[in-house]
Amino acid sequence: MLETLHPRDAVELAVHAQEHGFSGVMATDRFQPWTPRQGHAGFVWDVLGALGERTTGDLGPVAVPGSRMHPAVLAQASATLAAMNPGRHWLGVASGDAVDEHVTGDYWPEAPGRIARLFEAVEIVRKLFAAPAGRDVRFSGHYFRLEATRLWTVPEAAPEVLVATGGPVTARRAGRQADGLITMAAPPERLQVLLDRFAAGAREAGKDPDTMPKVVQVPVSWAPDLAQAEENVLANPPIGAARLPRSDLRSPHDVAAVARLLRAEDLAGRVLVSADLAAHAKHLQRLLDLGFDRLYVHDAGPDARAWIDAYAAEVLPALTR
Template identity: 35%
Template structure:
């Protein structure tokens, strides 16, 4: 059975309100949740960015379903610190916490003042960080000198069973590359052909474990209202993809955005109809084990109400 999860967007919602939203998501029938781990929002209109690791501990304590986050070890976070944080959450909430590791974006990482590496070095740094994190959670004493440096580190509070360490990948090329260390894959997209290519690249390269996809959606009273919501809150997704990894400020994303209707609909599933939206989601999520829905609006209340009455029942039939 496909698990349907709720994405909690720290970039858009006050952490306290987001905490209530994830509790509401559980009560209306979602199977789990995930969140982003940002220092900055994508645009100034979003206007928030709470600390994900603090929030996720509270969210796990106030719910019963599994919750994970997408995080980038190696620059803003030293992998030893990521390992300690993940081990602590997995110890407190056995079987409920997971992390997806990605190579990151300059938007969040540039603040250290360190050089922002090219894609090849970022991928190498991610592989090294993943190995360090896994070894530390497994009880090993780690000394490492490469893209990241670790000196005789140990994690003392460790879970009985390690948390899942998924890989976060957008492109088929990255999906094929992470199979050497990942327990599973999470990607993001709204185009069925693109998500299928990423899924197949991971499996064809020998990748095992669960496949998850995060899908941005905008559901409102009418199609026009849903489009306006996407334009206000998620216009950064229309910036050229090849540029976005290296942008440092929300203003940079705003300057490159092209929020025409065609571009917005290529990045977000937009509809005033829950039935039509469910059908689109099912196409994008074909072949995936977990589907995480991110409603791009700031106010999650109306969306969650429609999830309970319309969207989730439809998706259960389609997925």
């Protein structure tokens, strides 16, 4: 969670996590933190580049193609990271939030426009990844233009492109147009709908959904004492998992003002808050059983090393595919 960590600390924690049984990293491309208290917003591509040298697991950014980063530049960054770390990098893309994307001063679209822009960007990225050697790509769409160009540094195999979504319509479209799905932990019945719609879209495009990556981000709050776990999650709430009207907020100060309205019950079903590590293992296993094959877990507490050590000792060994 780069909005809460100095980049050097993020790298050291990822190294510590790998040494204790975790096998990869997902990090979001942020220009600002959600709230001023979080205090950081390191550039995700620099951090993942450093992680490529210090770890051996997978490296997945969730980036936002738009006015802040044109899809062609995003494709270049992804291709370079994949070339430097063969077989380890996948590219996640999302429609984004105004707190990050408004900074260039361009128009911030309504939700349908953001989704349409996202999939237009996916088309550009995939065209650049798939272009034969020495062939230029052109594109003229509603949101983006691409004059004749190509990627000059390319990996042996193109990164998978995964679309982040929380809605069934977008999930179906992701199944048709992308290589995989990313979503946030939610009640099982809601996640099952997303997985079913994603699978339907994949089959419409002639793809096998069983072979496509399905990723879930899992926010949790663990502490040896339940009261402390509850205090931690409200002190550093996982904004992405909360039911907050956040997408159009421009300032971390505005997000913080809205987040102050959160109560622990507002996160029920989306964030596991528990001192019982067996409950954490059960929560993660339920997601695996639903059909997700990659779980990226983030704890709200201030001591990430203690959480990593606790999970390594009692949670990770309890999980089965």
